[in-house]
Amino acid sequence: xxxxxxxxxxxxxxxxxxxxxxxxxxxxxxxxxxxxxxxxxxxxxxxxxxxxxxxxxxxxxxxxxxxxxxxxxxxxxxxxxxxxxxxxxxxxxxxxxxxxxxxxxxxxxxxxxxxxxxxxxxxxxxxxxxxxxxxxxxxxxxxxxxxxxxxxxxxxxxxxxxxxxxxxxxxxxxxxxxxxxxxxxxxxxxxxxxxxxxxxxxxxxxxxxxxxxxxxxxxxx
Amino acid sequence: xxxxxxxxxxxxxxxxxxxxxxxxxxxxxxxxxxxxxxxxxxxxxxxxxxxxxxxxxxxxxxxxxxxxxxxxxxxxxxxxxxxxxxxxxxxxxxxxxxxxxxxxxxxxxxxxxxxxxxxxxxxxxxxxxxxxxxxxxxxxxxxxxxxxxxxxxxxxxxxxxxxxxxxxxxxxxxxxxxxxxxxxxxxxxxxxxxxxxxxxxxxxxxxx
Numbered sequence: 274x275x276x277x278x279x280x281x282x283x284x285x286x287x288x289x290x291x292x293x294x295x296x297x298x299x300x301x302x303x304x305x306x307x308x309x310x311x312x313x314x315x316x317x318x319x320x321x322x323x324x325x326x327x328x329x330x331x332x333x334x335x336x337x338x339x340x341x342x343x344x345x346x347x348x349x350x351x352x353x354x355x356x357x358x359x360x361x362x363x364x365x366x367x368x369x370x371x372x373x374x375x376x377x378x379x380x381x382x383x384x385x386x387x388x389x390x391x392x393x394x395x396x397x398x399x400x401x402x403x404x405x406x407x408x409x410x411x412x413x414x415x416x417x418x419x420x421x422x423x424x425x426x427x428x429x430x431x432x433x434x435x436x437x438x439x440x441x442x443x444x445x446x447x448x449x450x451x452x453x454x455x456x457x458x459x460x461x462x463x464x465x466x467x468x469x470x471x472x473x474x475x476x477x478x479x480x481x482x483x484x485x486x487x488x489x490x491x492x493x494x
Numbered sequence: 495x496x497x498x499x500x501x502x503x504x505x506x507x508x509x510x511x512x513x514x515x516x517x518x519x520x521x522x523x524x525x526x527x528x529x530x531x532x533x534x535x536x537x538x539x540x541x542x543x544x545x546x547x548x549x550x551x552x553x554x555x556x557x558x559x560x561x562x563x564x565x566x567x568x569x570x571x572x573x574x575x576x577x578x579x580x581x582x583x584x585x586x587x588x589x590x591x592x593x594x595x596x597x598x599x600x601x602x603x604x605x606x607x608x609x610x611x612x613x614x615x616x617x618x619x620x621x622x623x624x625x626x627x628x629x630x631x632x633x634x635x636x637x638x639x640x641x642x643x644x645x646x647x648x649x650x651x652x653x654x655x656x657x658x659x660x661x662x663x664x665x666x667x668x669x670x671x672x673x674x675x676x677x678x679x680x681x682x683x684x685x686x687x688x689x690x691x692x693x694x695x696x697x698x699x700x701x702x
Contacts, residue, residue: 279591283577283584290579351573354545360565360594 284373298335298378305331306389317394324393325454340418344426363487379411402457410450413475416482423489495558502551521669529690535675567640574629578618593636603634622649643674
């Protein structure tokens, strides 16, 4: 537990320092969401209809760009060797790193969703739905990505391979995330149906991601 | 703790690097690993640290309680495992909390390597020798019986090399074990020495 907390605090500090990944995801998210209304034109109805989808795609991509450094940065400076000497299993190490990553990318994205929702003309209910679905859905993205990040930790240009590896597995999360956000503002499906599946996806990803990434890190020695 | 290594062989890629390596280490022992570049000195340390699987042979750990070998050791390699954006103090207090079984407080450890004045500087601002000394200070903040040092004197000035020798000797007096690869003589008292040659590894006897 002590090791877990030490690693979590270290990663949060690193993300906050200059050159850290703290704000990167959020800025990228903002960049995508601001560009889309310019490209589509000032059609408010169209924007508010596809708004949840835009926000979800932007969140997925923003999560993805920071992920390749999750274990690679530690691999490069030898910290990963230090982490392997931990008195706790590798799974705990992975869990601490993923949690720190989610707190610095997924959580800010979810909390910032209402502001970005303004840019795509979302209604207040839709904004609330975005916050809730992103809050529940982004952990799935981070955990799935962690497996890819662990597999590509020792590759110099692992980012692209990482994206190819993990994107297919992120699609279900995207589908049910957007479905839940749309269901909240109308439609035939009740909100709970896609939302509960989204929550289940996050829980499954948390288990598989933790054990998968730890196994990948052990094998890639 | 005691370490008994028998008939160890190592493969890198398809190539057998060394075979038939055997040694035993008891509390207070030091082992100096020598050999030319690429002979497999670092690979031996990787195997001991559990980062690399041996192709053959056995490593037996005894008198270590319930701890596994990686939990019993410190490993200082070429990559210093320091985060450049964090200060020296933050790096060490992370290692102290993370590795468990804390020993010296962070400031005492920095003082021991003569870098107390750099405690609040980000590691990125420090020179190679200073970074190496902070990595060495990690040995002091958590208590672990086995030290694996991969060319610990590289980038160190003469005074720091003496400081390192003092640290290693004190660790041995306290019942610790030091395994170090080196090209330059370290000056360890009564150290076992092992030479790794391609295909043959020979124990060159006691006393270095």
